[in-house]
Amino acid sequence: xxxxxDSTENGSSWADRMEKEEVTFDGNKKIVTHHELTEDxxxxxxxxxxxxRIPKSVALxxxxxxxxxxxxxxxxxxxxxxxxxxDVDLTxxxxxxxxxxxxDPLKKLGSQHKMxxxxxxxxxxxxxxxxxKDTLGATTMLEEANNSQAPPDNSxxxxxxxxxxxxxxxxxxxxxxxxxxxxxxxxxxGKKGELMSHSRNDDEQAAVRVTNLSEDARExxxxxxxxxxxxxxxxxxxxxxxxxxxxxxxxxxxSSKEDAQSAITNLNGFxxxxxxxxxxxxxxxxxx
Amino acid sequence: MTPPRLSNPLSTPPxxxxxxxxxxxxxxxxxxxxxxxxxxxxxxxxxxxxxKDHKPTVWYSDNGERLGTYNGHNGAVWCIDVNxxxxxxxxxxxxxxxxxxxxxxxVAIQTWNTSSAIRSCGFSHxxxxxxxxxxxxxxxDCEIFVYDTRSNEGAVSRIKVEGERVSSGLWGPFDEFxxxxxxxxxxxxxxxxxxxxxxQQHMHRGTVTDLQLSQDKTMIITSSKDCNAMLYDVDELSxxxxxRTDRPVNSAAISPIKDHVVLGGGQEAMEVTTTTTKSGKFExxxxxxxxxxxxxxxxxxxxxxxxxxxxxxGKSYSSxxxxxxxxxxxFDPSYFEFEIEF
Numbered sequence: 001x002x003x004x005x006d007s008t009e010n011g012s013s014w015a016d017r018m019e020k021e022e023v024t025f026d027g028n029k030k031i032v033t034h035h036e037l038t039e040d041x042x043x044x045x046x047x048x049x050x051x052x053r054i055p056k057s058v059a060l061x062x063x064x065x066x067x068x069x070x071x072x073x074x075x076x077x078x079x080x081x082x083x084x085x086x087d088v089d090l091t092x093x094x095x096x097x098x099x100x101x102x103x104d105p106l107k108k109l110g111s112q113h114k115m116x117x118x119x120x121x122x123x124x125x126x127x128x129x130x131x132x133k134d135t136l137g138a139t140t141m142l143e144e145a146n147n148s149q150a151p152p153d154n155s156x157x158x159x160x161x162x163x164x165x166x167x168x169x170x171x172x173x174x175x176x177x178x179x180x181x182x183x184x185x186x187x188x189x190g191k192k193g194e195l196m197s198h199s200r201n202d203d204e205q206a207a208v209r210v211t212n213l214s215e216d217a218r219e220x221x222x223x224x225x226x227x228x229x230x231x232x233x234x235x236x237x238x239x240x241x242x243x244x245x246x247x248x249x250x251x252x253x254x255s256s257k258e259d260a261q262s263a264i265t266n267l268n269g270f271x272x273x274x275x276x277x278x279x280x281x282x283x284x285x286x287x288x
Numbered sequence: 289m290t291p292p293r294l295s296n297p298l299s300t301p302p303x304x305x306x307x308x309x310x311x312x313x314x315x316x317x318x319x320x321x322x323x324x325x326x327x328x329x330x331x332x333x334x335x336x337x338x339x340k341d342h343k344p345t346v347w348y349s350d351n352g353e354r355l356g357t358y359n360g361h362n363g364a365v366w367c368i369d370v371n372x373x374x375x376x377x378x379x380x381x382x383x384x385x386x387x388x389x390x391x392x393x394x395v396a397i398q399t400w401n402t403s404s405a406i407r408s409c410g411f412s413h414x415x416x417x418x419x420x421x422x423x424x425x426x427x428x429d430c431e432i433f434v435y436d437t438r439s440n441e442g443a444v445s446r447i448k449v450e451g452e453r454v455s456s457g458l459w460g461p462f463d464e465f466x467x468x469x470x471x472x473x474x475x476x477x478x479x480x481x482x483x484x485x486x487x488q489q490h491m492h493r494g495t496v497t498d499l500q501l502s503q504d505k506t507m508i509i510t511s512s513k514d515c516n517a518m519l520y521d522v523d524e525l526s527x528x529x530x531x532r533t534d535r536p537v538n539s540a541a542i543s544p545i546k547d548h549v550v551l552g553g554g555q556e557a558m559e560v561t562t563t564t565t566k567s568g569k570f571e572x573x574x575x576x577x578x579x580x581x582x583x584x585x586x587x588x589x590x591x592x593x594x595x596x597x598x599x600x601x602g603k604s605y606s607s608x609x610x611x612x613x614x615x616x617x618x619f620d621p622s623y624f625e626f627e628i629e630f
Contacts, residue, residue: 057331069345069357082317091307092308092626
């Protein structure tokens with residue numbers, strides 16, 4: 001509504017003009033103009049209405065009386081039940097990474113302060129999110145195992161060249177926690193671990209690790225696939241605990257080491273369900 | 289040392305289309321406990337909400353004004369529906385009753401007593417028939433009841449449900465059958481004339497929490513505790529799309545005007561106190577209907593979203609959450625311009 005002071009029209013009687021109410025339509029706007037005399041003078045008052053066309057039934061429902069707990073609310077919005085919230089943003093994008101970034105506090109932490117360093121590629125993300133996890137993960141682990149046994153002077157990662165991944169960052173085991181199964185001959189602590197690992201190691205030597213599995217692969221598929229190389233003791237397919245979706249890797253425990261070896265030679269690089277499988281020993285076999 | 293980049297010759301730089309739109313939602317705070325379901329009427333001017341407090345509430349959807357409450361239930365109200373011409377309202381509650389209300393006056397017209405809680409209810413599209421389903425208990429079977437609103441006689445049909453209980457249900461197109469979602473993830477068609485299941489699909493691995501039809505009633509979207517939402521052909525129950533998320537999905541809705549789907553959910557209410565708001569994943573997620581990829585998300589609720597609905601004109605959507613609030617979001621005009629380029 002706008003008010004404009006009108007002092008130019010003095011010709012005709014003000015009473016005539018007061019009664020006149022001009023109504024004009026402009027698109028979906030209705031403009032009503034009339035004049036009003038107050039103590040301060042004559043005013044021209046313009047009211048602009050926006051016309052919205054709604055079904056008759058909706059208009060009728062607008063007139064309904066309030067009932068129930070709302071019967072004492074009176075006309076209009078009751079501020080105790082209806083509030084305007086803070087603005088929220090909806091970012092529409094085809095790039096889901098930006099959405100994730102916005103949301104994940106851990107990710108933010110990782111990218112801003114460089115507090116996070118990947119175990120595999122030394123990038124500033126969590127190891128579990130490493131894009132090279134599958135390709136580098138195995139070799140890095142292998143090296144760590146080697147390092148814990150080999151003298152520290154040849155730990156510059158040169159041996160890993162054969163795996164086709166290139167030079168890898170390696171770390172000495174000094175000061176770091178080393179699981180008992182990997183504790184080799186490098187210290188007094190080694191003896192402790194060996195006691196525990198005797199029975200287990202024999203088992204695990206016949207275990208193979210399968211990565212780059214399709215998410216659709218089930219345990220039964222794996223049994224079928226690996227079963228042709230020999231009897232299988234156990235199949236472990238890693239799944240997300242909540243979604244039950246496969247994480248894309250599995251461990252197959254064979255009864256004999258020979259069967260496991262033949263599975264590795266035959267199935268490594270095998271195209272299975274649009275992906276190329278990577279099959280390797282589950283753990284580096286300890287030469288003792 | 290960074291590893292060599294594993295370049296993929298097939299990947300082309302994606303065209304990134306970026307729209308930020310700001311919405312100022314209305315917060316409707318008429319309920320004291322968690323919202324269980326919300327629903328618009330056919331014209332979209334009324335918004336109905338039910339919660340675990342005992343008072344179904346109706347609001348004007350455009351300004352959030354509370355029109356009234358339907359007082360009379362003595363338990364958590366699980367479901368609500370309104371008929372086509374907005375004269376009758378049907379609610380089902382945990383006090384083992386379903387009630388039919390006069391929409392305008394807020395008084396109960398009819399009450400049906402059953403032997404267990406009612407988890408889903410719905411009017412047929414014509415509005416003459418209504419259905420509601422009961423929970424199974426130790427010595428009580430899960431059943432679907434169909435009544436005629438024009439007569440006070442007994443049930444038109446009473447279907448005994450085999451297997452897991454019905455967790456959500458609605459009428460299929462042309463009122464030919466009733467579509468139900470079950471606690472074990474099954475989706476079924478029930479023929480209410482012959483009291484039997486005529487079609488079944490078992491794709492979900494968790495409770496089907498919500499079922500919603502598309503505007504033209506050719507597709508149905510289900511949401512489930514198994515973190516997925518699925519889009520089916522309504523007649524064949526053949527799977528068309530799967531929308532994967534990382535949280536239990538409590539509700540899914542299809543936009544009537546855009547190829548968008550909105551999913552709401554989040555961590556279970558009982559686990560909420562153990563985490564922060566952010567990691568609870570309580571945002572509403574927008575997915576593209578065809579690409580089944582996430583395109584946006586909206587924050588706001590302090591608990592999981594229990595029910596989501598698009599306004600029938602597609603220009604706004606509402607969500608009801610475990611925090612007891614209903615939030616009405618009106619889309620900014622730029623929402624309608626957003627298109628995915630190929």
